[in-house]
Amino acid sequence: MSAAAAGPVLAVSAGPLALKNPVMTASGTCGYGVDLLPHLELSALGGIVCKSLSLKPREGSAPCRIAETPAGMLNAIGLQNIGVEAFLRDKLPELRRHDVAVVANIFGETVQEFAQLARALDGADGIAAVELNISCPNTAKGGIEFGVDPEATARVTEAVKAATRRPVIVKLSPNVTDITLIARAAAAAGADILSLVNTFVGMAVDVQRGRPILASGAGGLSGPAIRPLAVLLTYRVARAVSIPLIGLGGIRSGADALEFIMAGASAVQVGTATFTEPGAAARIVREMEEHCRRHGVASIASLIGAAHQHGAFPPEAGPAGTAAAAG
Amino acid sequence: MSAAAAGPVLAVSAGPLALKNPVMTASGTCGYGVDLLPHLELSALGGIVCKSLSLKPREGSAPCRIAETPAGMLNAIGLQNIGVEAFLRDKLPELRRHDVAVVANIFGETVQEFAQLARALDGADGIAAVELNISCPNTAKGGIEFGVDPEATARVTEAVKAATRRPVIVKLSPNVTDITLIARAAAAAGADILSLVNTFVGMAVDVQRGRPILASGAGGLSGPAIRPLAVLLTYRVARAVSIPLIGLGGIRSGADALEFIMAGASAVQVGTATFTEPGAAARIVREMEEHCRRHGVASIASLIGAAHQHGAFPPEAGPAGTAAAAG
Amino acid sequence: MPLDTALRIEENRHLGAAHFLLTLSAPPGSPPLPSWKAGQFAMIGLGLPGPTNDPLLRRPFSIFEPPPQRQAPASSLRIFYKVLGRGTALLARARPGTTVPCLAPLGNGFDPPRAAGSRLLLVAGGIGAASLHPLAVQELREGRSPLMLYGCRTAADLAGIAPSREAGIEVRVATDDGTAGASGRAGDLLDRFLRDEGPQASRRWIICACGPHAMMRHAAQVAARHGVPCHVSLESPMACGFGVCVGCVVGVRDGAGEPLRYRRICVEGPVFDAAVVAW
C-alpha cells in the first residue's frame, strides 16, 4: 500500500514522549488547555503545554502588558497563574477527558521550588511530561535567570529529574551568546527533551508619550518576527546534543513548522499564532499532513533534521562562524 | 522667536562627531555612499556609513545570499567589498564633494588588520569617523567573533584608537547574553561612540527542498522584525556607559528612529529600509522634524534618553530582571 | 460560544469624521452567527487576506448590532468604528465582497442589575457609543427609555452618534470645544445631570459608561459621589480576545483594603462594576 493511499504517518516520539502528531500549543498561549475547547478539538493536537505554574497563585505584572511590533508582539504578563494546586483541582480533571498529551510547565525562584512543583505534579494522573520554564530569576544567584547559566540550568534539571517520574522538558532561553552550552548542561543533567525557544527580550517606546509602552518597560518578543532566529538555534542545538528537541518561535503555518522539523526538532509548539487564530494549531497539523501527502513523505519523522543533510554549513562553528557570513 | 517658527534644531553631536541631523545610512546597505546619489541628496543626511572595508578586496559568499522573512530579511553577503585602497582611490573623492559626514566601516581578522585599516584611512581627508565591525571572526581566538568577547573587543578598540585621530565608533553585535559587558569593555578601551546593533544570526529553511535557503546556511537578520530587540539593547547600553550611542535595527520611519533616540541614542542609522525605498533615510529626517514641530520640541537633542525619565524599569537589572517580566 | 469565521463585507459606509459603519454577513452556506448580548465584542482581522503580519493581531470591536430578538439566528451584524491607527485605516479601505476573519461573540456584555422602574443612563465618550448603542436599542424594544450622554471633541464627531439618534435614542451632547451641545466633558454633563435629578437619582438611574479610560474614571467618580450604580465597559490592547494571553487585564479590588487582583477584560469584562475597578 502506498504512503499516499494510507495517509502519511504524523506520529512522532520525542524520546519518552509519544505524540500522535508533532504539534503542541505553547505555554502561556493556550491558558490551561481547557480555554481552547470552544475553538478546537484538543484531540486534533499532539499535545498542549499549560501556562507556567508556580507553587502559589501569582497576579503578574501591571498593565499595559502587551504591545504589537512588526510581525511580532511583546508581552510582560509577569507569569500570572492560578498556582499548581488550583491547576490540579480545577483544570486537570477536564483535560484528562481529552485524548491529548498534557504537559505541565513550571517555574520557581529556587531549585527547591522547581523540585516541589515537580513532586506536586508527580502524583497526578494525566500529565504526559513536565516542562521547565528556566527564563525566570534565580534568587540564589542575585536574580540572574536560570536559563542563561549552564550551572543553574543543570542544578534545576537534576533536582526536577529526581522529583518526578515524568519525562522532563527543559525550555531554553534564546537570550544567550551560545545556547549550545545551556543545552549541553541540561542534557548532561538528565533532561529528556529540550524545547526552544522562549521569548527574546525587547522593548517598544511610545514616542507620543516618550516612555516604554509596557508598564514593565521590557517584555518578551514572540511571533513570526523571531522565527529565523529560533530556527537557527534549533539547528545548532540539534548538532550539539543527542536528545530530542521541540522547536517553537513564530510558527503559524505547516511550512513554518517544517522549518523547525527540518532543522532538527521532533515536534513543535505553536504560541502567538493561537492569539490571531484560535484554531491555528489544528490547521497547522492539517497543513503538515498535506505537505507530506504532496511530497510523498510516508512518515513525518523522516523529515526530522533533513536540513542537516547538505553538508556542514558555517553554523557548525557556532556564533563566530555564522556571523562572519552575514554583512 | 518660538521653536515652531524657527524650525526645530535637528543637529546633534555624538561626542566628537557633529551631525547636522541624527540620521545616517548603515554599513552594507548604501554601498559606498555614491550608490545612493541617483536616489537622494546625500546632504539631506546626517551621515553615511560605507560598506565594511577589508585590507584586500573580498568576493564574499556564494549565492543565494538573501532570504525574506516576516518583517525582515536574512543576509549572508560575506563582506564582499572593494578593499580599502580602491575605496580611497575610487569612492572617497566623489563623497568629499557632498556635505555629509562620511564614516568608514572596517573589519579585520586580527587586531593588527584593524589597526592597519585605521592607519590607511587616517591619512585621507573627508572621513568623519571610523566604525569597527566587530561581528567577524578573530583568527587568533579560533574564529570566535571579536564582538562576543569583551577582552577582544577592548584589544581591537585600543589598537584602532592608537592608529587614528578620527573618532572611533565600535559597532556592537547583539548576539550575546549581556551586551553591557561588551559595551563597557569598548568604552573603557577608549571608544568614542558605540553603534548598535549589527544583525542577529538566523536561518530560513526551504521546506520544498529540505535545506537552508542561504548557501551559507545561516545569515544576519535585519529589518523591522528586530526593532524591539535593538531598542531594548540601546536602552540597556545607555544605562551602562556614558559615551554616546548610535541606534539602529529596523528603522523605517521617523517614529521608529525616535524610539532609539528616546531609548538613549544620540543618532540613528537606517539599513534595510533603504532597500525597500532608496530615499528612506531622507524621508525619516523629514518625519523626525515633523514630529518635533507637532510636539513643540525645539531641539531633537532634548529627546535623547527621554524614555529613561520614567523610573527604573526592570531592564535595569539586566537580562534576568527583564525576562522575568515576560511570559 | 464564540465562533471564528470569515464574514463577508456587505457595506463599509463612511459616516464622516473618520467614523465607519461596517456590515458583515455570514456567506451563504455557512452556519448562522451565534447569538450575542449587548456589550459583547468581536475580534476582527484587518489588512491582507490570509495569515498576515501587518498588522499581526486582530482588533477588538463592540458588536454594534443589537442582539437578535427571540434568539433568532442572525446572519449579519454591524460594527461601528473610528479610524485611529494603521489597523482601522486598513479596515476603512476594505471593500464590499471581500471577507474578514471574525471571532465573536466575546466578553461578558452588559447585564446591569435592574431595580424596577429604573432607567439606563448611558455615558458615551466618542466611539464608546458603539458598545452602548445595542443596549439602548434593547431598552427601547422593551418599552423603556434610555438616555445617552455623549461627549466628544467637536461638532464633527457627532457622526459618532448619528446611528443612535436615527434609532430613536435620546442623546444629550457635550463637546470639549463647545461647538455642539454643552461645553465640557461627558463626565461634567453627567455631574450636572445627576445634580439636577437630586437625591432620588440613585434609585432612578443605572449608569453604563464606555469611552476613553479617563472619561470612564471620571464618570465612575461622579456616579459614586451621587450614589448611582455604574458599570463601565473597559478597553485595553488585546492579543487574543478570548482569554488565553492574559494580556488585557485591569486591576480590581473587591473592597477597600482588599488585595489588588488582575482580571482579563476580554473574559471577565469588558463590563465591570465601576466600584471594583482600581482606577
Next chain:
Amino acid sequence: MPLDTALRIEENRHLGAAHFLLTLSAPPGSPPLPSWKAGQFAMIGLGLPGPTNDPLLRRPFSIFEPPPQRQAPASSLRIFYKVLGRGTALLARARPGTTVPCLAPLGNGFDPPRAAGSRLLLVAGGIGAASLHPLAVQELREGRSPLMLYGCRTAADLAGIAPSREAGIEVRVATDDGTAGASGRAGDLLDRFLRDEGPQASRRWIICACGPHAMMRHAAQVAARHGVPCHVSLESPMACGFGVCVGCVVGVRDGAGEPLRYRRICVEGPVFDAAVVAW
C-alpha cells in the same frame, strides 16, 4: 537614472494560467518616466499601501513595454507577470486606481553586439518571455525579424506568449508535456533549430535567453556547442535592485582558469554574456 515613484494601476488584466498584464501610469502632474532599454527592470512594491512588512521587499519585474521611440517621454508602462508566491498573488488582487511604488529603470538591459545581417533568436522559458518581448518588438520596429522559441510546461501556459504573438512576433513552442508545439524543453528546441541551421548558424543568429536558471544553463550549453553567441538575462532574489545590498550576485569568470568573481545581477546584469557565467 532610475526614478522611485508611485504609479497608478490602470489595468491588471488576467490572461489565463496565472498570467497578468499590468498597466501602470504616472499620475497626472507627476514627472514623466525616465526612458528605458529592452531588458531593464523595475522594483515594484506589493501588498498594502505605505510602508508595509508583508511582504517587506519589493519584487523585480522586467519592463514589458518596449522602450519609447525616439526617446519620447513615457507616462505609462506595462509589466507582464505570473503569480508565483505571496507577493505576486497580492499584486494580482491590486485594483485599478490604487498605486504601487515603482523604482525603474534598473539593470543593464539587452545590448547584444550585432554583426551585420544577424537575427535575434530569443529563447524564452515561461514568464522569461516578459524581458525578451520588448527586445523583439524593437527588432520588428527596426525592420528585422526576430524569432522566439518558447518553452513551457503545458498548453495553458501559452498565455505567456499571447501578447508577443499579438505584437507580430514569430514564436515556436515546445511544451514539457507535448500538449502544444514540439514535445520537450526550450533548450531541446534550440538544439534542433541550430542543428537545422547548420554551420552558418553562428554568423546568422545571436541568442538572447531568459527563463528558469536550468533552462538558461541548458541554452548556454547548446549555444556554446553550436558556436552561437548567447546572452542571458539572469534572475535572483533581490533585496534592493539598485546595487547597494550585494545580495543578488552571480559568479562569473572572464575565462577558463580565471578567478571566480561575484557580479550583481541588478547592476552589472541582469544580462550577461553566457560565456562568462560560472554555471
